[in-house]
Amino acid sequence: MNRSAPAPAASAPPAVAPPRDGLLGRLGVWSVHHFKTVLVGWLIVVIGLGAFAPKVTSALSGAGWQANGSDSVKVRTLAEEHFAGNASSAIQIVVHADRPVTDPGVQQVVDRVTALAAADSRISTVVPPQPGATISQDGRTAVLLAGAKASPDDMVRAADDLKEPLRELSGGGVDVTATGASVLWSDFNTANHDAMMKSEIMSWPVTLAILVLAFGSLVAAGLPLLLTMAGLAASAGSLVLISHLFPVSIWAMNFAMMFALALGIDYALFLVVRFRAARAKSERGSDSSRSVAETMDTAGKAVLLSGATVLVSLSAVMLVPSPAFRSMAGGIMLAVLFVLAATLTLLPAVLGRLGHRVDALSLPWAKREAQTSPRFEAWGERLWKQPVRWGALALVALLALAAPVIGLRTAMPSINVLPDDASAKAGYTAVQQAFGDGAPGTLQILTPTDQAAATAQTVANTPGIAGVMPAMPAADGANWSMIQAVPSVDPSDPQLGHTVNTLRAELPDHTLVGGASVENLDLQHLLTEKTPLVIGVVMALGFVLLLLALRAPLIAALGTAASLLSTGAAFGVARLVFQDGHGSGLLGFTPQGFLDGWAPVFFFAMIFAIAMDYTVFLLASAKEQYERTGDPRKAMVGALSHSGRVIFAAAAVMVAVFFTFAISGPLPPKEMGIVLGVAVLLDAALVRLVLLPVLLRLTGRAAWHTPRWLDRILPNIPFSHS
Template identity: 85%
Template structure:
């Protein structure tokens, strides 16, 4: 110990009586049968609903609640025979005029097929000059929406196949529109996510076996993950009967349950083996010590993850809220299993935790000599290593300055998807902006004035005559075709001009405008979500560590990995570097939902590692009062766990980068790069360097703050 540290006494004497979590662990050990039966009931009871998760969860919900475009859709559903953005468009294109008898028969069969679906309010036949192309070879039928947007996506699921089956003899039939787009995307996304999950399991098991050196120990994290997945999937199905839940909630829940479940189990199992190694201590006491140290860190980490994701609830969009809720539910189940089921299993296994061990697993080492040596190296040369890590992170983060975001374009769908094929046929027959037709609702008395203003607005290619509401409610609908593709940034200027110039009370909507309104909402809410996540993350670290300086530094460091991940995303997905290797065509922007949602997810994962490392350092400092031993001891005890956990997460996330649709690729690359950089450069370099440079100040608590904060200790 250095001379400056020799006079410093441990902040609290070592505790020998189990704390609250230690007592929970002892209870689980003494009531193993009850714990196992309880979890068996939960998993079987909720897991029975899990197979229904794909069909029960919804595909829509990507909207800005309260926006003008959502109001237009709702009014159109009620007063214009379902001619809303959620209506289905049936595109019939042929190598001859659509008035020819064979084509007319196909159109008639398509009309009857759609009209038979109870979710369709009625089918509007093709109209010359409106929904029949100028060359007469493409016709569009409109199947009105009689159900919610989620149910219209399900209607698309059921109808697009039978409609496509009508194709033949030079006639092509495709369902398209927003509902079909989400139907196709959800199908492609679900298939890709499942493929990624199956690819990740063998890799995960291999990493766990290498990390634990024991097949039995390696199997525990997977057992916990499966229990959490089954319970959360069944819960989502039950919750979907109360309010719509996005199918993406299950996709993200699966990914997070796998990653965090393994993280938490790694930390507890490694600490349990350390508690038993070379000591005359019974298994129950080892479990209690594990829970009072590693268990406390896991609980605080889980709380940080939940708090980070809860900030996404500030975005008033059903899809975002249900996705965040789905992940939080999975985290709760995994956390519950980690703090109850895992202690019970550890108590039952005891020394058999090392059964089926690889040769090196019998050494009983609970501290890594390599990471201890790395810690000593950082202690001797903090500025050199810290500066290199900081420069690398800042260099990777620099491209984020030019990052552009927008809602996904039609190109995220496979080329043979129904929605994309119909979209392309409409563009070829009616013009680039036809798939993004705008719907303007205006008081009927102002319809003529509004139509004139729409026709005179730059960016509008054509305007259909105003149609009064059939139920006489005083509304009129004007449909306008833009000059540009719905994903073209110029469309935003056209919509803004319309909203500024149209008569008072007019509303501008349509599927493309709903995307623009959602993008605007996300841009508006992103700073708020980031601020709340950072603020709550700091408060949780402060409460856990009772050390304001290192809590602030740990929170700020998380911004570096986030910035570097989004800088990399800009290079890959906006500029197209590596697009050929990953098998996608760049859109020229990052999907608009990525910054707010991925930031919360990255921060949650980053704080996961921060809590693990700093909790271990705090434990060492409480024991010795020596910042040197605290920093080096934290790396020796936690470095290998952080490294192994990060390897699992990177493997899981990068398998998503191999998936078909573009959004899973974005998710896999952004999250994988963030975890890789966070573990390698921040948690294993920059954060220890901060502890080295801060010294005793890192753990100093002002007297007034000690009186306010609860007393949480990690030493045992």
């Protein structure tokens, strides 16, 4: 009898191996499991470095706006050494009276002025007013020269300390004001620092409101502030320590504050949104470390790449041999490094400890379970169906806004950027009214003593020179003589540049032309010369980083090139506003007829860094979807669905922060606020959320293609967690 075969035993489903964590995933898990170690480590860093942070405003310098190696800087150095500090960094003290300065009462004020200035250790000698040179023709205005005995940065600090005590000597029909380059930078830095602090305070309520709306939870909304405060305290303290090694511009701290806030929000948004999605997929009550690992291996890689792109973009500014620019770029890079380190260690540790409590204190309408944005998913589908229509509209809008950039003019800022009550501006006006339009921009010409007579004759015969003072031999007997020449035009007049160029071409060999106004001209020339190099290096390095991460040369090139559109449009708008004056009444400023000279180099690097930040978030998300599905449509639509809301919210915060600078303080912060705010707005709204997705749609699979020869040499960096 046949026996039926026994029924096979039910086989258990094959075990699914847990995903293998990558390097950042393992770092995130380690941070979760060593929460106390990470927390104590960051407390040590923040408290240790933060202890120095309160000294940041007094420790950082105010000068450094110069072209290293230029003739004008050489003149200043030689004047400090051989002419008793009669250099561009010397402090000019203007005494204006309602009666002749020879009056005994006025002379008493002059004596008190001399004693006050001479008591400062940073002043070498105080040169009294000289008839025919520093006393006006009507005899009612006199200028005393407080020679520089310290570095230009310390002379700005001297101006900080002296300008108010000098002003207090006014009275009885006598006005005392300090002016000159050191006082100008003192007033300039003070006004801009106060404006930036005011803008930061104004932006906080708006920032907090946007964060709460974006995260939907008060607890989650507080996480960016954790990163920002940690990064800001550490970077501020570090800048103070670094300032003991070499001068660091006070603007380095101002920009570091802004970038620490902006990037802290960006990075926290990206990681927290991804952590919530990972938590939603996991079983209730499961270990949060697995969600952290997935978050770090996906969003964490995008954050790391974004941070590297920001650092690379700003590093190109180091190609400009100007201390102010290098220290500003260095300050921002330091803040980015600390924020990035906190994002990759402290934030995952806190997320792992919070777990589901990250959604604590949620808003009533917040949807915790939402992993994607239906609205941005629908927008992605619309772009997929009508790519040419939407892409053309975005492109035309960007090109139209960028068109005015063709006529953009740049120059160093004029005295008009200072408030009317600033000491430097009051003294500048008094000197101009008493001695002529060009007197505040007096040229200092150094020539070998045996050529002094010929040099003075050539200077006197040069068009654009209103007057020439007799040659003054070096105080220490060196073979140099100084000839001071008064131009016929205001220092901000473009004609002064032609006069300086003529002098340099026609004066005898080994003769150097300098002075405060010439230092500005030389810095402007340097910036104009270096701008193409900086732009080229920034774009090349940005492309290389995208290529290394995405392994897709076509979309890396398109993503890099697209950043030029928003940048060009922002500068086009800047030309209309600040050069042509459209909207100047609304913003409360008088247009100078040009954009400040540092804007093309420095703002380009900042805009490109922010733009690539969003590019990385979008393309990293798209690559992750493409690695999972191999479908270009799901990659593009999925990228917008997963990261569109993050990009939109992060951009909204940045725009709010930047635009507060446009409505407060003097002109330079307004320029920064408008240029950066418009750039971020256009980049997020038209480039990252329209044009770049359209390019992904039009290029299809070719966007992600890697040539074989390139595949062999590029590292393999997956953005999916599998």
